[in-house]
Every structure is written in C-alpha cells, then in structure tokens.
Amino acid sequence: MHTIQTYWRPSVALHIDEPGLQSTIQDLGRPGHYNVGIPFGGAMDTLSHEIANLLVGNDREAATIESTYTAPKFTVTAPTVMAVAGATMDISVNGSAVPQWSAITLEEGDVVSCGFASAGTRTYFAFAGGVDVPVVLGSRSTYSLGKIGGFHGRPLAAGDTVPIRPTDQRAVYRNLHDDLRPRFTRAVTARVVVGLYAHLLTTDSVDMLTSAEWKLTPVADRTGLRFNGDEKFEFEEREQPFGAGSDPSNIVDAGYAVGSIQIPGGNQPIVLHRDAVSAGGYAMVATVISADMNALAQLAPGSTAVFEATSIDQALTARADSSRRRARIHEALSF
Structure with missing residues (x-):
C-alpha cells in the first residue's frame, strides 16, 4: 500500500x-x-x-x-x-x-x-x-x-x-x-560450517556442538554472543605450538571471520558478531553462515540456539535464498 x-x-x-x-x-x-x-x-x-x-x-x-x-x-x-x-x-x-x-x-x-x-x-x-x-x-x-x-x-x-x-x-x-516481515522467536536453528580448527576437538565434542541446545547468556552484545550448555567440550591431546597459550583452545593468532564460533576455556561457545575483533588466539571451531546471522542478532538472553552443521554449497544456496527474499521485499516497497 x-x-x-x-x-x-x-x-x-x-x-x-x-x-x-x-x-x-x-x-x-x-x-x-x-x-x-x-x-x-x-x-x-x-x-x-x-x-x-x-x-x-x-x-x-x-x-x-x-x-x-x-x-x-x-x-x-x-x-x-x-x-x-x-x-x-x-x-x-x-x-x-x-x-x-x-x-x-x-x-x-x-x-x-x-x-x-x-x-x-x-x-x-x-x-x-x-x-x-x-x-x-x-x-x-x-x-x-x-x-x-x-x-x-x-x-x-x-x-x-x-x-x-x-x-x-x-x-x-x-x-x-x-x-514479508521477519519473525523473531526465542529458539532458532543457526546453520554452521564446521572448521577451521574443529580438528582440535574430540569427535564427541564436535557432535555436541552441532546437536545440543545452547542457551544465550546475558553476555550478548555487538561483539559476540556467549552461550551456555550442559557439558564441557573436550580437546584432543596435543603439544601446544610455539606462540600459542597453554589453554587447549588457544592457537597461534589467526584472523576471525564474522560469525566464527570460539570456545575459550572449553565450556561456552561464543559467536563473534559485527563488532568482534579481527584476529586473536582462540580456535574457530565453526562459522555461522551469513544467512542466519540476523536471526542470532535478535536473540534475547535465555533464548536458545541449535548449531546445525551444513556444507559450503548449502551455505551458498541459503545465501542465494536470502538474497531472493530481499529482492521480493525491495520490489514490494519500490514505488
């Protein structure tokens, strides 16, 4: 209208x-x-x-x-x-x-x-x-x-x-x-591409990341969203490389993609959002796909998220679907 x-x-x-x-x-x-x-x-x-x-x-x-x-x-x-x-x-x-x-x-x-x-x-x-x-x-x-x-x-x-x-x-x-309006709920499924450092986790811990329900804590701002779960992550035993810290989640500093998931200390996944630092020394075990970052941004503390594993090809398809939805909205509001 x-x-x-x-x-x-x-x-x-x-x-x-x-x-x-x-x-x-x-x-x-x-x-x-x-x-x-x-x-x-x-x-x-x-x-x-x-x-x-x-x-x-x-x-x-x-x-x-x-x-x-x-x-x-x-x-x-x-x-x-x-x-x-x-x-x-x-x-x-x-x-x-x-x-x-x-x-x-x-x-x-x-x-x-x-x-x-x-x-x-x-x-x-x-x-x-x-x-x-x-x-x-x-x-x-x-x-x-x-x-x-x-x-x-x-x-x-x-x-x-x-x-x-x-x-x-x-x-x-x-x-x-x-x-055409977005819907905001207290429970979302956020698709993630597993890696780049997921190999540092045990297989059971990777499975836990991508199947458990995670509750958003009050530590949720433009930098990142911290989630709580019921169990602690386990890392594969290894000798920490020169330049990394002593915590098993530490790596030699690397760049962070927007949407990267870190697990400092091994118990609370943090999704890095728009104002997150560009690099650091924590392992990025998965990355939320771009099509699902808006939904995470609208979660309130106490809301839940499930991180569902997906492939890069599926992530690209989801991005294309999101672009088509945007195009429909643009068309509806053009005059």
Whole structure:
C-alpha cells in the first residue's frame, strides 16, 4: 500500500530526551579494514535495517538508529517521515500508538517514545534522508570500542541533537505486508560450517556442538554472543605450538571471520558478531553462515540456539535464498 505526498522539508534533527539502553547510529558497515583491526560493523540485523530505510524511501545503505532492548525517546524539530522495523516494541507519537513496518509522518515538536522489546532485541529507526553523521572509513556506523563513526563514536545520550540529512525527495508512505516481515522467536536453528580448527576437538565434542541446545547468556552484545550448555567440550591431546597459550583452545593468532564460533576455556561457545575483533588466539571451531546471522542478532538472553552443521554449497544456496527474499521485499516497497 503506497500513498505519496510532496512537501518542502526544512532542516530536521532529533533531540534525544532519553537514550534507551544501547542506541547507536548504524549503516551496512565498513568493509575493507580488517587488515588494520577495524571490524566490519554495521547493523546487527541487516534485513530489518534495510526494510526501515526502504519504508521511508531511502537507499538501503542510509544510516539508521539501532536500539537494543529499549529505544530512545526523542523530539523532532521539523516535519519528517519515520519507519520502525525489527524487534517488536510499543511505539507512540505524543502518547498515541503507531505501527511498526510502516512509514509514519512526524510533525515539528512530535515526541516519539517506545516500550521494551517483547520479541527480538534490536529495533531500527529510519528517517527520510537518513541520519546525518560524518562518514569515517567509508561508513557512518558507530564502532564504540574504537570510538569512531556514528555520533562522536559512542552510543546516544540524553541531550544529544542528531541531524537528519536534507532531502528533496517525495515522501512515499509504504507499509510492508505481514507475510514479508521477519519473525523473531526465542529458539532458532543457526546453520554452521564446521572448521577451521574443529580438528582440535574430540569427535564427541564436535557432535555436541552441532546437536545440543545452547542457551544465550546475558553476555550478548555487538561483539559476540556467549552461550551456555550442559557439558564441557573436550580437546584432543596435543603439544601446544610455539606462540600459542597453554589453554587447549588457544592457537597461534589467526584472523576471525564474522560469525566464527570460539570456545575459550572449553565450556561456552561464543559467536563473534559485527563488532568482534579481527584476529586473536582462540580456535574457530565453526562459522555461522551469513544467512542466519540476523536471526542470532535478535536473540534475547535465555533464548536458545541449535548449531546445525551444513556444507559450503548449502551455505551458498541459503545465501542465494536470502538474497531472493530481499529482492521480493525491495520490489514490494519500490514505488
């Protein structure tokens, strides 16, 4: 469903009254800097980020506000169009409920406030034109650990004034049909390609990794997601190579792919996510395929995941399926 309205738009900004728990500016990340230790970064749930942008007529790369568990309360300084996608939460404008997955008109002085995420964990707020912060190393994304990008390299705080990029585009009001919206649950199956260092585990431990149910701990952020299980992993006996630590999960430092699974200490698998370090000394025993990283990003502590072994060919097929789904959403929201 589409409606078009054209109007002149003065400079727009958001005055942050309350920042929420962890709200940062994100786009689709800054690839190409892993060699100097700068992670890919960008939206944890890229699909929800892209949908929010498409709903307000932006390119999918435009910067949004990514909120975690709770979202900012803010006041807009001029008319704009907003869309909210991702984790389910109550959204209100001046105290009146408004829907997610739809473009919403905001007028000067409108106050947007939100509840707590009830399904999923990360919600994306897009505005016509996109959030206007400086481009650093090719991206507007916040990398808090490195204090670069986003709004002064940090999460939003009360009193911040966040600018929105000027745009003379027509305001196109879109709504994403329910059938095309992502679903957020408390139990997911994440497909993994086993390796590169899985040979360091015993066969039984590899089987345990790819068959057991793992519960997400509260240690879950943009760097990585730590899971608990019922049993401890066992490593094959070996003489640690020169340069590796004494723990059996240690290796001589190597690069980490986004989605790599480590088991420091042998008892809690950690899935490295968008802001994870680019290299280190823990064995990567498997890697979550790219098609399933968004689902993991939306898990809340206490939720469960099963890491299902898959092949590289199956992973490529899943990526192609994910791309086709994105294309259907783009087509549905193009106008």
